[in-house]
Amino acid sequence: AALKTKGIEKSVWVEFNQLALEVKPLNLGQGFPDFAAPENVRRALSRVCNDNENVLLNQYTRGFGHPRLVTALGKLYSAEMERVIDPMQEILVTAGAYESLFVAMMGLVNPGDEVIIIEPFFDCYDPQVRLAGGLPVFVPLRPSRVGTVTTSAEWKLDPAELAAAFSNKTKAIIVNTPNNPLGKVFSRAELEMIAELCKKHDTIAIMDEVYEWMTYSGETHVRMATLPGMWERTITIGSAGKTFSVTGWKLGWTIGPAQLLAGPKVIHQHSVYTCTTPIQEAVALGFEEETARRGTPECYFQALPAQLEVKRDRVVSILTEVGMYPIVPQGGYFILAYVRDIMNKIDVGGDPNESRDFRFVKWLSRNRKLQGIPPSAFYSQEHKNIGEDYIRLCFIKEDVNLEKAGEILKQLK
Numbered sequence: 001a002a003l004k005t006k007g008i009e010k011s012v013w014v015e016f017n018q019l020a021l022e023v024k025p026l027n028l029g030q031g032f033p034d035f036a037a038p039e040n041v042r043r044a045l046s047r048v049c050n051d052n053e054n055v056l057l058n059q060y061t062r063g064f065g066h067p068r069l070v071t072a073l074g075k076l077y078s079a080e081m082e083r084v085i086d087p088m089q090e091i092l093v094t095a096g097a098y099e100s101l102f103v104a105m106m107g108l109v110n111p112g113d114e115v116i117i118i119e120p121f122f123d124c125y126d127p128q129v130r131l132a133g134g135l136p137v138f139v140p141l142r143p144s145r146v147g148t149v150t151t152s153a154e155w156k157l158d159p160a161e162l163a164a165a166f167s168n169k170t171k172a173i174i175v176n177t178p179n180n181p182l183g184k185v186f187s188r189a190e191l192e193m194i195a196e197l198c199k200k201h202d203t204i205a206i207m208d209e210v211y212e213w214m215t216y217s218g219e220t221h222v223r224m225a226t227l228p229g230m231w232e233r234t235i236t237i238g239s240a241g242k243t244f245s246v247t248g249w250k251l252g253w254t255i256g257p258a259q260l261l262a263g264p265k266v267i268h269q270h271s272v273y274t275c276t277t278p279i280q281e282a283v284a285l286g287f288e289e290e291t292a293r294r295g296t297p298e299c300y301f302q303a304l305p306a307q308l309e310v311k312r313d314r315v316v317s318i319l320t321e322v323g324m325y326p327i328v329p330q331g332g333y334f335i336l337a338y339v340r341d342i343m344n345k346i347d348v349g350g351d352p353n354e355s356r357d358f359r360f361v362k363w364l365s366r367n368r369k370l371q372g373i374p375p376s377a378f379y380s381q382e383h384k385n386i387g388e389d390y391i392r393l394c395f396i397k398e399d400v401n402l403e404k405a406g407e408i409l410k411q412l413k
């Protein structure tokens, strides 16, 4: 293997999806719904593939994004970001938000540049920055209380710690809101604090907003790109997989000013080049439909979070009942639960050099047939201890499966 792959071989997804294949547990690990995606987008895809009037929809399309899709995205995000977005210049369609993140790092970061990553973070940010030759600089969200029921809003950046992470080497900061795994929805004030530092240090904001439509009562998703002076220095990443509950479709996009998309486009054109045409057409049809019924309860962007909020509340009460203090998420479809007391009671075995959440999650999967994800995977080496007392559970699952998980957890009490 090439030298650039050394030190980044491990992936929590490879490891825990393999475990799930072996053990066949009730899977609240990797984030995906276990129920049907909306019928309109599924039907759209089968119609598109079989459209005898438009057989070219099964062939290559425009490399930077299928025209119908970028047009639909342009219309929706122009309204969302309160500015006219040029679909041909200011949008890049990619193979999932993963590729958007990857081409952002490869196309914007120079060797030796520093990139600030807020912890806990979606795990691929760190190896992607390194592959680009950049140096990750980690700043953790810090909880005001632990070992009791709290909310993700109580996990905050220390303003001094964040400011100290910026320097003249800082090329970018990656912000994920709503956050995976914590469920934190960054407030306007928090984003403004980050924005001020970005402007002061001439830094790009890479906004991972894949859970943009999943915020719960009382929370608003604020877009960094809409803050004063930030459009010019922000790229915003979204995902069709998350938006329409079709994670297997692997389609994403980056929205931002043409000058910030130039580098990422070069990487995209020399790697993936063009994404699947029928998927792009079907997602375009989905967006056209949702844009037309925006603001109504039928719109999926409202229907999905309404459905998820009930699940979140159910999981919060299950976890509270079994003595695993949940961190109530403000958005997204993951929840962290504090399992230190329970871990202390169980001899989970495993390799003592491994973090205790990894050992506990493996034990739970093998011995109790319930799969979660160990949150220390979302931390740098130096801060793993902050995540080690928790387990991440995914709650975009059928109610019956959430209840089954509750039954398993009760037995641990």
Ligand code: PMP
Residues within 6 Å of the ligand: 031, 095, 096, 097, 098, 099, 122, 176, 179, 180, 208, 210, 238, 239, 240, 241, 242, 247, 250, 251, 252
């Ligand atoms: N960012 C975050 C925060 C995620 O949770 C995910 C989920 N895999 C991604 C990016 C990647 O999304 P996609 O499946 O569209 O590649």
Ligand code: GLN
Residues within 6 Å of the ligand: 013, 029, 030, 031, 032, 180
């Ligand atoms: N975003 C999902 C999660 O965090 C899926 C991760 C993945 O596909 N690697 O579980």
